[in-house]
Amino acid sequence: MKSQTTEEKLIHLLLARLERISVDSYWAHRASGVRGALIRSMEAYEAKENPDIQTLEYLSKLGFQILERAAREKR
Numbered sequence: 001m002k003s004q005t006t007e008e009k010l011i012h013l014l015l016a017r018l019e020r021i022s023v024d025s026y027w028a029h030r031a032s033g034v035r036g037a038l039i040r041s042m043e044a045y046e047a048k049e050n051p052d053i054q055t056l057e058y059l060s061k062l063g064f065q066i067l068e069r070a071a072r073e074k075r
Contacts, residue, residue: 011042011056014063027070034063 004012018035021028038059045051 008042008046011038011060014060014067015039015042017067018063021067021070022074025070025073027066027073031063031066031070034059034066038063 015035015038018031018038021031025031038056041052041056041059045053045056
């Protein structure tokens, strides 16, 4: 079994956090879409099926922005 890189671990953590955004939150629907796209990109990356690193980075940044905004909303 291949050990995960730091970036892969971070993306898996991000996926778990996006899943936990409350359904009552304005950001829940957006988080769901980004999470789905991130999962598909990670699967392609892990399978080495023409992984698009730029898309993976973009989706990661977007996911963190959504988490930040959902956290602000909760305050």
